[in-house]
Amino acid sequence: MALSTGIAGVREAAVCSVRRADGVTSLRAYVVAEPGVDRLATLATTIRSTTGAKLTSYKVPKDVEFIDALPRNSTGKILRRVLRGANRELPDGTA
DSSP: OBOOSOSTTEEEEEEEEEEBTTSOEEEEEEEEEOTTOOOHHHHHHHHHHHHHHHSOGGGSOSEEEEOSOOOBOTTSOBOHHHHHHHOOOBOTTOO
């Protein structure tokens, strides 16, 4: 799923599923912030609240991870398998 980049401070983003230690699957947003954005915790809250206002609750990312760049193939498509492979198992109930 692609996350709208219409949020101030977000250059680009992608969302992938994450399996938690308790077996529950949730969504994690991988976000590339605009240069100069230093309040990443505030931006993560803004991303969750903005998407929460537009999407049903199960489509809203529970976690937001900031990365330098989204992995892409030679044609420019996002390599979600690389993002999924970078997923660390999250403890029970972590949001």
